Amino acid sequence: MRTLRSRLVRAGLALAGVAALASPACGRQPTETIKIGHYASLTGSEATFGKSTDNGIRLAVDEVNAKGGVTIAGKTYKIELVSDDTEGKPEKAGTVVTKLITKDKVKAVLGEVASSVSLQGAPVCQAYGVPMITPSSTNYTVTQKGNMIFRVCFIDxxxxxxxxxxxxxxxxxxxxxxxxxxxxxxxxxxxxxxxxxxxxxxxxxxxxxxxxxxxxxxxxxxxxxxxxxxxxxxxxxxxxxxxxxxxxxxxxxxxxxxxxxxxxxxxxxxxxxxxxxxxxxxxxHYAPDQPTEAIQTFVSKYQQRFGGIPDGLAALGYDAANVLFDAMARAKSHSGKDLRDAIAATKNFKAVTGTITINDQRDAVKPAVxxxxxxxxxxxxxxxxxxx
Amino acid sequence: MDQFLQTLMGALAIGSLYALIALGYTMVYGILKFINFAHSDVVVLGAWGSLVFARWAERTAGWSQTPWYLGGVVLIAAMVLCGTVGFLVERLAYKPLRRAPRINVLITAIGVSLFLQNTGQLEAVFGTRPASIPRLVGDRTIAQIGLVKIEMLDVVGLFTALSFMLGLDWLVFRTKIGRAMRAVSFNPQTAGLMGVPVDRVISFTFVLGSMLAATGGFLWALKYSQVNQPADTGWTLLGLKAFVAAVVGGIGNVRGAMLGGLAIGLLEQFGSAYLSSSLSDVYVFSLLIVVLLFRPSGILGSTAVEKV
Incomplete structure (x- = not known):
């Protein structure tokens, strides 16, 4: 009994120690964190879609954090990515997105790859007033779910x-x-x-x-x-x-x-x-062997980090995140409405998969390969x- | 004519697979009167087990050409694996519930199914990506009638499935253990009083059903070469169709399951070839409704027929 208690005490002390180490580190830095959510098929029959996209987004997040973060209305924030699994099932999208918004309190949502899943996630984002950018759902009805829903890919x-x-x-x-x-x-x-x-x-x-x-x-x-x-x-x-x-x-x-x-x-x-x-x-959306500078830099960065040639979904995940960060830097605040307005105003943004302009339907206009x-x-x- | 023959070939090949899997459902139902929802996951285990084993064998042996016997060895390995898992599932999950209401066993079966699916999805087990099995049967065309090619693979598949079914039929109707199975299915209490080791017979039935499931999974993997990840919806659909085959043939009836499997294969393939391919699943489940409406005990099922 005594040994158990002393073990518990020791464990408690250790925890307190960790907390003590962690909290001043947060307190010292003036930057706060903004969470962004990603819902994706991390498992399931389209698992490679979700994983590639997630890698692309992660690369973009790490890059922006390495530069110090995003500055919204004069204040600098670090970006924290919360990824959650839909298993590629439309019926799971609603739950996952609701969890990202209400529990993790994300300010913007990225995802999904499959249109049938995005079609279930989009109404949730619209209802909570959180902007959503789908990297690669090409079905044209996805962005018609509401004015909070955008995409960085071409449409079907x-x-x-x-x-x-x-x-x-x-x-x-x-x-x-x-x-x-x-x-x-x-x-x-x-x-x-x-x-x-x-x-x-x-x-x-x-x-x-x-x-x-x-x-x-x-x-x-x-x-x-x-x-x-x-x-x-x-x-x-x-x-x-x-x-x-x-x-x-x-x-x-x-x-x-x-x-x-x-x-x-x-x-x-x-x-x-x-x-x-x-x-x-x-x-x-792109071909990794296309000899443009943007593509070749992205491919080599991706290879260094994850190994393997990035597929189109990785490139789109990277672009979706960067369009979001670009919009954040222009936004008046990090409220859903201001972020939305900033994303909608995206014009001639130089991305890996081509130059992105968001049109009135909140779709990206760009070439296919x-x-x-x-x-x-x-x-x-x-x-x-x-x-x- | 070409189209007819080609469709017939396809229908027989896929129908015999449905039949193999349906046998597992029907045997368990015959003996324990409950539907083993985890059965389709044992099929998945058979397919993935074969794949992993075949890959491992190819890698370690480094053959320049796959030896002809490797297919048989892989099949036996898959059968041993699935038989063991089937045995364990029965012992650990179903046996403690022998006296519980049937609904408890049914829910447990769903739980076992989810457990197998999700374990299979772990990266350390099979993972979440589709994979392809090495070619175990030579890619040869045996005969060609017009545009219709009769492939070695299809013949081997059909032959294996049919011989296993005949073997099972012999086992159930011509051997002592088969008589014991039929006795337990007729009335477990009385069979027990007569000296039939009921628990052992039930275990045996599970192992047998799981081995047939392994064969089904193995042939499935060979036929389609790409094996989808363990929780793919395609597997659920496969299990459902095999279950429909068992019900259509008369659940609890071994010959009925074979007949039901072939009937469903024919219906599905000819329906999508000659009517509309977008309704291929509709034909199968419509048949189920029709059978349940007009002959609820199935084509061969009736109270007089001996059940297993």
Missing amino acids: PFQGFACAKFAKDELKLTKAAILFDQAAAYSVGLKDEFIKHFKSMGGTIVSEQAYTKGASDFNAQLTRIRETNPEVIFIPGYYSDVAKISIQARKLGMTMPLLGGDGWDSEELAKNAGEAIDGCFYSN IVERKGGKWAFRAAIEPQR
Whole structure:
């Protein structure tokens, strides 16, 4: 008993010691901390999305803190990042964002990657009056959830246009088939836009097939597509499904190129699909081998910190955080309304994924790039400018 | 014609997998009268166990070409792993509840399912990213009819699944332990009085069901090569469809589960090939509703048929 008590006392003293060490350190520094939240799929089938984005944001936060922090209305604050996991499940987004805002008291929210998850998180941010910037949700309805919701990526209508234009003008193909994920807002939106633009450019859609996220067998859909002999298959899905689709398509003797959107953007795709993905294309926010200075500096910084080539989501996470910090420096105060006004006023901000201007719909206007799988690497193929 | 044959091939391949997994549900239900929700997670364990073991074997042995027997060795390893886990789950989670109301066991089963899923997601176990299994069966085309290729892999898968099902059928209806299983399923108390070691028979049933689940997971991983992370919604859906197969065939009935699995595979594949691919899950669950409305005990299920 005595030993237990003395142990407890000792533990208590140790704790007090830690607290004593910690508190004056906070007290001495004039800077206070501002918390920003990030909700992301840190686990789940799109785990690489969340982790990449989180790495990108972390890099930006560390950089800004190393410079001393952000100055809002003459006062300097350190930034503290609180990341929380949605597992990529839309139904968890509401809880996670509510927790970030009410319990962690974050001043701004970044996230999510998947549009269907962002669509659940956005109304919560809007209701609490906390600005939210999604790094990479491309479904156009996300920012329509309210005037607090922004994004730093292009939107599906444009991405669908970019894919259609690339297939028609660059690859000179006219017969396309489509295989899309009917359970994902992202996939459906992209499919609709692709069809609209591809048809208006004079192409034909020979077959349109659906699957549901997490499906493993695409035999029936692919067999039907094969009957119609398309020159290209547009698959606006996520990488874990695309890997399976590509393998099964090649097994069925289908050799045409596959084309997709930024949902393909993960190292896992090529790792799991192997040769099946050779000669395929997808539209993305940036290509790490594009020889611009902003991209090359970012890539080398990221490599130094985390190892590995950053994917588009890491770059967008980095950009989203930097757009927020830029806005904070211009804001009148750190209230939700003032931050919102500052983000809305973002103009010609030089980011990694291109120059960002936020338009009236709170979307970013910028070009897309198309990358191609060639010789075991994803290589920059073309840049598609936005329709003005 | 091409499309028909191709769809038929696919339907048989996937239907036999549903059947293998459905057997686990049906055997446990037959004996303990509860639905083992953790069964689909044992399938996941089978798939991931095979993947990890195959990778490890390839890495340590450094073969230039995968030996033909590696597939069999991996399958046995996965079966041992899943059998052990199935045994432990029954011993630790279900056995203490033998006399508890059935709802308690049902909730425990959901708990076990969540436990297995989340343990599987730990970075130290399987992690949260999809991974792909090395090629264990040669990528050869055995025959080609028009555009339809009959792949070595599909034939091996179908053959393995069918032989396991026939083996199980023999075990249940032609051996002593099979008779004991049927006796326990008919009435555990009376079987116990007659000298049947009830607990041991129940353990045996779980191990057997888990081994079939391991086979299902192994063949699934081989067929699709990419294995999704343990908590992926695709696994839940797979488990649900196998469960529907068991119910459609007549839950508690071994032959019914096989029939149900094949029926669901055919319905799903032909439905999405000839009607609309966006409704492929709808066909399966509509069949469940129809069967429950008009023949609630399933195609082969009736009070007269011996249950396991």
